[in-house]
Amino acid sequence: MKLDKTSLDRLLSLDDVTLAKTITALAAAAGIDQSTAESAVSNLRLVRASLSNATDNDIKNAASIIGEEKISAMLDKLGGGSNAGK
16 A cells, blocks of 8 residues: 555544544654654644645655555555555
8 A cells, every 4th residue: 555645535524533643653663752643643634634735746756765564564554555546
């Protein structure tokens, strides 16, 4: 699975509590410390707006920073497995 608009849309479809928990878990999987992740989800309106407005270039930049392997593992945690969408 790869990071794309469909994956972001899946995140956006989650309720606030689940979104916050998911982002915190995904951040931990990416090696981001818990306090930073919790700070990021403290304003879910901003998180949702940022995810909604992410461009293909933003997604590509995030993927290069985090790394495809970590992204794949994180997205698999969201469900669908590595063959989703194929």
